[in-house]
Amino acid sequence: MRLKYLAGVALALLAGQALADDQAIRDTLGRLNISIPVKSISETPISGLYQVQLENGRVLYASADGRYMLQGALFQVDGEQPRNLTAAAESKVIGDLINSLPREDLVIFSPEQPKTHITVFTDVDCGYCRKLHTEVEELNALGIEVRYAAFPRSGMNTPTAVTMQSIWCAADKQAAMTRAKAGQSVPQASCDNPVEAQFALGAQVGVQGTPAIFLANGTLVPGYKPAGMLAEEALANQ
Template sequence: MIRKTIIGLLSAGALLSVPVLSMAEEAGDAGMLSRKSPEKIISERLKQARPEIQFGEPRPAPVKGLYQVQVTGGPTLYVTPEGDKFIAGEIFSIDANGFSRFEDPYVVEERKRLLAKIDPKDTIIFKPKQKTKAVVYVFTDIDCGYCRLLHKQIHAYEDQGQKKPGYNDLGIEIRYLAYPRAGIPSASADKLITAWCSKDQQGVLTALKNDQQVPPAKCDKNPVAADFKLGGEIGVNGTPAVWFPDGRLMPGYMPPEQMAQALGI
């Protein structure tokens, strides 16, 4: 899992490998740091500590006094202005009804902007036979168990002997984006490329998710690498990840009726 890999790279043990400055060097650095912005300090410190990790641009976090940095393909870091400590994880709101996952309005708006730029022709679409009530984008991987479960429930399905409506039956249009968890290049990426480069994209994607053998296919213009990069930039670190029209990004599998409720349909 990419998330586990990133967290491993960010672990305390890994960070201990960063060279420790002498007192004189630290005193000199303190003077230099005082003349730099917190954003500049944080960027420099993160890149110095872990040059192999791709960090986004720091900006003020919703938690007062901290700055946030998105790790491409990994967690959001909440960093001190001095760039000497960070917290990796999610923010939750506390209210009278309990706890709820906090979505930063700035991040949500940025996701909406990026969502509007996606060409539907670059996605693999499963559209309701009747009226479409809502469109969601789903970052998917071929070999992910919950991705396969979600795909099996696009249409009506059996659950403990009871027939239930699938996403399409509830008016939800699924537009798939590619996110090979193993990265690029990888066998997972090759399978996704095969699906996107096939004439029957829906049929091939379904066959691959059902673990059927499909001849490999390649084409110059496939969106797999671009989708993978986009997912990492907006905070995807696992699959499936559901991208709602209002900019929310929900990690993990959601049953059809739960997704319809979250969409307000």
């Protein structure tokens, strides 16, 4: 009985220590003015180092007592191929966020039987976004569904944002997107649309330029890639 009692006390102390570490790390984030909510705090393969997963998908690392914090990539190099543990953790959460966007809130160009999809945060006045759009048919032919989310780079109080809101409010969103990407005018329209919310989400997950292409597993391809290369990456990162 005494051994069971001592074991119970030890477990209680360990649990208390874990809670204390958790709160210390959260307190440190507050002192650093990091206002993004914490999704989880978990152990890493390195003793005493904790992974701090923020709700926007980004990862920080902290000591157990919260006195030290760092930002950067953690690699596992004990296998044949080095593995970026930080990128894997971030991609998982970001992928979940982006893949949860309702299909009706996106402008989608899809083949009959897609093999996978990409989500492109786009700006209709961006040159490389326009170049990518000319290759959407090729991407579809390769089995890639293209999902467009709105990201007017210069902000919501711009003519580009107005155009993008008109696209999302058009009766034929695909045709309106193609017109805008070709530099043609789009009839102005208004409705309850997701453009501002998607712009905010893009900023939240780290979009800094367009096109910002997220593969199905949350991996970011920052910028234009030719359709063949992009399709190959998309199929490898489902």
